Amino acid sequence: MELHLLILIGLLVVPAILAAFAMDLLRAAMALLVSSLGLALIMFNLGAPLAGSFELSVGAGLITVLFVNAISLTRLISEEERLERAKDHYQRFAILPLLAIALGVLMYLRQDFWATGLSFVKHTETQTVGEILWQSRGLDLIGQIVIIMVGVYGVAILFRRGKQDNV
Amino acid sequence: MFNLFVVDWIAVAILFCIGLYTMVAAKNMLRILIGYEIMTKGVTLALITAGSVNGKIAFSQALAITVIVIEVVFIAIALAIVIITQKTKRSLDVRKLTNFKG
Numbered sequence: 001m002e003l004h005l006l007i008l009i010g011l012l013v014v015p016a017i018l019a020a021f022a023m024d025l026l027r028a029a030m031a032l033l034v035s036s037l038g039l040a041l042i043m044f045n046l047g048a049p050l051a052g053s054f055e056l057s058v059g060a061g062l063i064t065v066l067f068v069n070a071i072s073l074t075r076l077i078s079e080e081e082r083l084e085r086a087k088d089h090y091q092r093f094a095i096l097p098l099l100a101i102a103l104g105v106l107m108y109l110r111q112d113f114w115a116t117g118l119s120f121v122k123h124t125e126t127q128t129v130g131e132i133l134w135q136s137r138g139l140d141l142i143g144q145i146v147i148i149m150v151g152v153y154g155v156a157i158l159f160r161r162g163k164q165d166n167v
Numbered sequence: 168m169f170n171l172f173v174v175d176w177i178a179v180a181i182l183f184c185i186g187l188y189t190m191v192a193a194k195n196m197l198r199i200l201i202g203y204e205i206m207t208k209g210v211t212l213a214l215i216t217a218g219s220v221n222g223k224i225a226f227s228q229a230l231a232i233t234v235i236v237i238e239v240v241f242i243a244i245a246l247a248i249v250i251i252t253q254k255t256k257r258s259l260d261v262r263k264l265t266n267f268k269g
Contacts, residue, residue: 009178012212015180016205020189020198023234028201039208042175043231046219055211058239063204070197070246074210074253092192093177099188100181107177115173121224140229144236151240154197159246 005045017100021093025074025087036060050129072162090110175216182209196249196259200227200242 012035019031036059043052077085107114133141185209189202211231215228220228 010211013178015218020185025197042217047224048215048217048228051228054232055234063242066246073250104177111173129228131177137229140233147240151243154244155247
């Protein structure tokens, strides 16, 4: 296996740990952005450019914008409150990097236990992503359209109710 | 030597566990959503890795795109709920969300 794929996996996992560990929510959102970038690069590397570009535009772009927007609309806390919360936060999340390293090392050392029994048949694909989405997984596409419409309707209703409550 | 399948699945397991731990341990609603995002990244990586190993990369791309669409709609609605909760309760602490009338 090539070294660059290991670096890309590091680019995915390490910012994800930082996003969970960071006390500052804006830093966590930025770490999530870098993690999405790593995932998109892995997808490009594995031969999935469509999913990669989708992850790059939606996962890294749109979701980060939504998070930053939501963070900017929340209340600021005082310095004393922030210090108090930071102590509690680091106590709760201190185990997280250790958990990730321990899990990685354990899975790597015991790969004979979980990876050797699995066998893969290498298929040859004849359909493109577009053909799969429009033909064999057409129902998924209808579901996606319905979910997007429900999402737009849900957000519109929630904000309208929020405005009415404020008045 | 390293194997693509092994390393990717280790990354999937780590991402899923980190996300799950964050969702369980966090009290802030935004941090819970960040945990959900991390979990979803693990799931998307699992789909693409499985497709790459099996040679069904186009099929796994179609599924990954579906997962990403569902993820972004969920995040949009959840963040709208977070903003409204912040406005009404003046807090994002999930422990304070137990006394709703319904």
